[in-house]
Amino acid sequence: MKSLLLNMYKKINYIAAVLLLLTSISVNAQVTTQSPYSRFGLGNVKGALLPQFKAMGGISTGVYKPSGFSNINMQNPASYSGITMTTLDMGLSGAFTTLKDGSKSESSFNGTLSHVALAFPVVSGKSALSFGLLPFTELGYEYTVSDKLDTNSVNYLYSGEGNLTKAYFGYGQQFGDHFRIGGNIEYIFGNLQENASLEPVNQVAFNSRNIKKNSVGGIGFSYGAQYEIPLGTRKRITLGYSGSSSSSINYKKTFLTTLYQKDNEGAELSPFDTVKIVENSSAKMKLPLMHNFGISIQRDNKWMIGADYRMGQWSKLSMDGVNQGLQDSWGFSAGGQITPDASAVSGYFKHVDYRVGFQYDKTYIQLNNQDVKQMAVTFGVGLPLALSRSSFYKLNFTTEVGKRGSLTNGLIQENYINFHLGFTLNDTWFRRYKFD
Numbered sequence: 001m002k003s004l005l006l007n008m009y010k011k012i013n014y015i016a017a018v019l020l021l022l023t024s025i026s027v028n029a030q031v032t033t034q035s036p037y038s039r040f041g042l043g044n045v046k047g048a049l050l051p052q053f054k055a056m057g058g059i060s061t062g063v064y065k066p067s068g069f070s071n072i073n074m075q076n077p078a079s080y081s082g083i084t085m086t087t088l089d090m091g092l093s094g095a096f097t098t099l100k101d102g103s104k105s106e107s108s109f110n111g112t113l114s115h116v117a118l119a120f121p122v123v124s125g126k127s128a129l130s131f132g133l134l135p136f137t138e139l140g141y142e143y144t145v146s147d148k149l150d151t152n153s154v155n156y157l158y159s160g161e162g163n164l165t166k167a168y169f170g171y172g173q174q175f176g177d178h179f180r181i182g183g184n185i186e187y188i189f190g191n192l193q194e195n196a197s198l199e200p201v202n203q204v205a206f207n208s209r210n211i212k213k214n215s216v217g218g219i220g221f222s223y224g225a226q227y228e229i230p231l232g233t234r235k236r237i238t239l240g241y242s243g244s245s246s247s248s249i250n251y252k253k254t255f256l257t258t259l260y261q262k263d264n265e266g267a268e269l270s271p272f273d274t275v276k277i278v279e280n281s282s283a284k285m286k287l288p289l290m291h292n293f294g295i296s297i298q299r300d301n302k303w304m305i306g307a308d309y310r311m312g313q314w315s316k317l318s319m320d321g322v323n324q325g326l327q328d329s330w331g332f333s334a335g336g337q338i339t340p341d342a343s344a345v346s347g348y349f350k351h352v353d354y355r356v357g358f359q360y361d362k363t364y365i366q367l368n369n370q371d372v373k374q375m376a377v378t379f380g381v382g383l384p385l386a387l388s389r390s391s392f393y394k395l396n397f398t399t400e401v402g403k404r405g406s407l408t409n410g411l412i413q414e415n416y417i418n419f420h421l422g423f424t425l426n427d428t429w430f431r432r433y434k435f436d
Helices: 002-027 077-082
Strands: 086-100 105-121 127-149 152-175 179-200 207-230 235-244 248-260 273-286 290-299 303-312 329-338 353-367 370-384 391-404 413-427
Touching (some): 077 207, 077 235, 152 207, 207 273, 353 391
Antiparallel strands (some): 086 105, 207 235, 248 273, 290 303, 370 391, 391 413
């Protein structure tokens, strides 16, 4: 009995640590991107994918159980029903980004804690609950445009920072042997701030800055379904659909103008005048309706290949009733994984999951009558760690090498290498013990 109580105490400590980590992510959120394309819409959309799915190009909608190891697939909550052990997943992300405009380039690196998620099966079986925290969008850019105002030379300075975070609570249930459905309730929150400054060149004049800040907090919904077609005792085809609703999200908007000067060395001095125009005015943003379709074919504990197609009605995104001037997006992913021999008695690398994939997207941005497109190749591994009778651990490492935009028609090309590191724990928490 004493050992049982000690074990339960450890599990409670695990949950407390997860909750503390969730809180720290939301409190210590920071700018994690430097991309001029993030100024459009709500910023760079991150997607609800863990590293093990990113490594396969982002396939997830038709993915149920890529191996005997339980994974949390938030992209399609119907897959939660396949979780057979308490599953904890947390990770880090980093990105090397190089911006090119034809004449010069600029490189940067950003890193952050990326996600924390927990899932556990419901006692009745063939169903599970999941909750967690992960990034939704990220805003981060800074650039200058030199121009003429009347006959005077001026610099226009544009910058933005902030992010939106998604906290979710979801449930998935299987009906019969082949059909599954699920859904997530999502709370989207965070701050987005954009600045536009006007600075005269070589003139005795005041500089001015318009500051726009949106503080977001509202409820959204996502949902999914999967249908399985058996191909034998260990082979299957899984068809999947998932989507997110066109929800109305509350936010508070603040807009103000400040006047400031710079010293002789160019350092900015504190604003000497502030004109408040709008402060904490209530408004609503209308999120786009999203659709995802997926298929996967697999042999259990051996290999899996799949593909996803996605579309988003970003042309319907509006803030305070004002359409944001975006276009509808679409994209596809393809990829898979192979495990040489998951049942091998010896040979560590026979147990490793090897993953590869490709993704292509026509984004919601169009500039100079040209669509901004994005593509990437992805690869990664799932490294099993030490096992016990009731616990399994895996380290998932993923690399994405891609680009967005081009050097034609006055656009900027953004080359990036993203790294994702995730730690997955499967354990038999909440097991009901029997005593003689």
